[in-house]
Amino acid sequence: QKEVEQNSGPLSVPEGAIASLNCTYSDRGSQSFFWYRQYSGKSPELIMSIYSNGDKEDGRFTAQLNKASQYVSLLIRDSQPSDSATYLCAVGVYNFNKFYFGSGTKLNVKP
Amino acid sequence: DTGVSQDPRHKITKRGQNVTFRCDPISEHNRLYWYRQTLGQGPEFLTYFQNEAQLEKSRLLSDRFSAERPKGSFSTLEIQRTEQGDSAMYLCASSIRTLRDQDIYGYTFGSGTRLTVV
Numbered sequence: 085q086k087e088v089e090q091n092s093g094p095l096s097v098p099e100g101a102i103a104s105l106n107c108t109y110s111d112r113g114s115q116s117f118f119w120y121r122q123y124s125g126k127s128p129e130l131i132m133s134i135y136s137n138g139d140k141e142d143g144r145f146t147a148q149l150n151k152a153s154q155y156v157s158l159l160i161r162d163s164q165p166s167d168s169a170t171y172l173c174a175v176g177v178y179n180f181n182k183f184y185f186g187s188g189t190k191l192n193v194k195p
Numbered sequence: 196d197t198g199v200s201q202d203p204r205h206k207i208t209k210r211g212q213n214v215t216f217r218c219d220p221i222s223e224h225n226r227l228y229w230y231r232q233t234l235g236q237g238p239e240f241l242t243y244f245q246n247e248a249q250l251e252k253s254r255l256l257s258d259r260f261s262a263e264r265p266k267g268s269f270s271t272l273e274i275q276r277t278e279q280g281d282s283a284m285y286l287c288a289s290s291i292r293t294l295r296d297q298d299i300y301g302y303t304f305g306s307g308t309r310l311t312v313v
Binding site for chain 1: 226228230235236237238239240243245250251284286300301302303304305306307
């Protein structure tokens with residue numbers, strides 16, 4: 085079983101809609117959670133971090149964490165074509181010095 | 196702060212040749228990581244340094260791979276006797292000093308080195 089699971093997509097949404105990206109993880113000791121955006125051929129770029137249950141908002145992005153369900157999500161409001169990318173979920177386990185990444189969900193925002 | 200720098204950006208090599216990649220982390224970061232990413236997959240952990248000490252090495256890493264970080268500054272990743280299966284994007288990342296800060300701020304990735312073994 086992979087540590088971090090994501091639906092590979094592609095997820096297609098129209099411009100202006102809300103995109104919802106989901107991630108589940110297997111290790112209950114996980115403490116920190118990140119969403120990275122990766123454009124084709126480029127390296128991952130950190131867009132959100134969360135480590136407490138609940139919601140965290142930053143501009144058009146909202147990260148949601150539910151540790152009991154081992155589930156983390158990313159909502160993108162007012163989606164723009166420039167949001168079209170692969171979104172990687174990363175999970176850190178306390179006192180372990182590395183993050184585990186999911187395979188990513190490809191998002192297409194159609195004009 | 197110029198971010199994490201990786202060199203070269205692209206490398207094409209013949210099977211069996213040795214290659215070496217370089218990573219310069221953000222200056223105040225003392226943790227440095229190497230990851231490998233193949234098409235359609237997320238980054239996979241290879242190895243990790245805190246200052247000059249290599250503290251963890253993935254079981255994915257065969258004996259053909261070696262990494263160093265002399266003096267706790269830049270790092271090099273060498274692959275000996277390259278194989279076609281080594282073709283991938285090699286990503287370097289660095290992170291800020293404390294585990295707590297890393298939990299909050301995550302990694303900063305470099306632009307990566309894309310290796311193609313022909």
